[in-house]
Amino acid sequence: MSSSRSRRQDPGWRRPLLLLLRLLLMGVGLGVISGSALKMLAPQVQQGNVTLPAWLNLDLLQGAALTPGRQPQTTNNASTMATSLGRFETKEEITALSQRWRALAAAEKDLQASAFLLKLDDGRYAELSPDTALPAASSIKTPILLVALELLDAGDLSWNEPLTLSKTTVGGGAGWMASKPLGSRFPTHEVATEMIRVSDNTATNLLIERVGGKELLNQRFNALGLSATVVNNWLPDLEGTNTTSARDLARSIALVDTGEVLSTRSRDLFREVMGTSRTNRLLPGGLLKGLGGEQGEPDDSLMVKGYRVLNKTGDIGIAYADAGLIELPDGSRAVAAFLVKGPFNDPRSTELIRSMAAAMAPVLKPKPPLPRKSPKTVAPAPPQP
Known part of the structure; x- marks a missing residue:
């Protein structure tokens, strides 16, 4: 109970x-x-x-x-994109091309050369002293563009943000921005474009200042694996104290194209800006020659053959450089970079770059498609009586 x-x-x-x-x-x-x-x-x-x-x-x-x-x-999106597009990774050396480059450089005893080629889609590569630090001249503007676009992705820079011309940033030589009054303001997209399009030195200095100055810029280069790339002086750096290497220049372009660093939007901006470059007599001109073209052909001759080169050159008399992304007729991609240091205004320096670029042509030609087998014809059976 x-x-x-x-x-x-x-x-x-x-x-x-x-x-x-x-x-x-x-x-x-x-x-x-x-x-x-x-x-x-x-x-x-x-x-x-x-x-x-x-x-x-x-x-x-x-x-x-x-x-x-x-x-x-x-x-993150960058790593996913890199997996789908390929990475900056060397797998198999194209020894015949590396040997050809060594022979071309050895023929010019008083010139110092650095060269690097990487086919991004299969990892085949060729190299000549690829990590030797040489005067970068204006080729250093390519990795500077990369760092600026990193800031854009991070939300620390606006593509329309005005940059103000100061006495510190005025640089002589190439470009038109130095002729404008102090205090003039230019949108970042115009500064970045003119830095590549006409190699404007003042535009370059404006970007160096905006990304935090030389020291912070160099720290970012190092973090990106560009160990030979250093900005020591404002542009123009006629003494060649700003340095880079062929591998660094190729890497700075490949990291963008493979999606390992920038967003898709910034990658497209990088290509758009690089596509404005007016100088095509070194890497593009040499490649065109190697493909059977003639010097002095129109700028769109490579396009007619199915190639596109997005490149940036450098020239300070004692050193020349050129590096770019090469889009091939079969849709594959390669990056190539060349630097040569020698006597002031020696024409052999530029000719060596053209010769090394021409030597790449057989490697970059798409393989001809396999012939299609015609279907076997079967004789009709005789009619039944």
């Missing part, structure tokens, strides 16, 4: 509370089991021994095995 009375007097909240506690205990247990499984699976997935469904992020597995307090990395 008393037991029956006590059951009737039980409060109604006890049963839901017990159910809630059971559910919590089950959740904790499943979490422990899942965490242990993730820790065991992480090394296997990294080694490729286990295939995961597409919705399961590998970074989550890696995060499960991390030390406490460390957050798992998240996948």
Whole structure:
């Protein structure tokens, strides 16, 4: 009787509370089991021994095995794009071209040369002293453009932001902005374009100042893996103290095209600006010669042959450079860069760059398509009597 009375007097909240506690205990247990499984699976997935469904992020597995307090990395658009487009990665040397470059450079004893080619879609490459730091001249404007577009992606720079001409940023030589009154303001997109289009030195100085100055710019170059690329002086740097290498110049272009650094929007802006360059007598001219073209042909001759070169040159008399992205007729892409240091205004310097660019032509020609086999014709069966 008393037991029956006590059951009737039980409060109604006890049963839901017990159910809630059971559910919590089950959740904790499943979490422990899942965490242990993730820790065991992480090394296997990294080694490729286990295939995961597409919705399961590998970074989550890696995060499960991390030390406490460390957050798992998240996948970004740049890395996804890089996977689909290829990466700046050397796989197989084109030894015949590397040897040809060495022979061309060896024939000019008092010239110092650096060259690098990488086919982005298959990793084949050729090189000649690719990491030797040489005077960059105006070719340094390509990695400067890259850093400026990084700021744009980060939201720290607007493409229409006005940059103000000061006494510090006025630079002689190429370009027209130096002729404008101090205090003149130019939108960033015009500054970046004129830096490449007519190699405006004042425009370059405006961007160097805007990205934080030479020291911060050099730190960013180093973070991007451009170890030989250093800005020591405002432009024009006629003494050649600003340096880079053939590999660095090629890398600064490839990192954009493969999507490893910039967003799709900024990558398109980079191509648009690089496409305005007016000087095509070195890398493009040499490649055209190697493809059977004649010097002095119209600027669109490469386009007619199915090639497009987005390049930026450099010329300070004692050093010449050219580097660019090469889009091939079959849709594949390559980056190439050349630097030569020698006697002042020596025509052999520019001719060496053209000769090395011409030597690339056989490597960059698309393979002819395999002949299609014509279907076998079967003689009709004779009519039945």
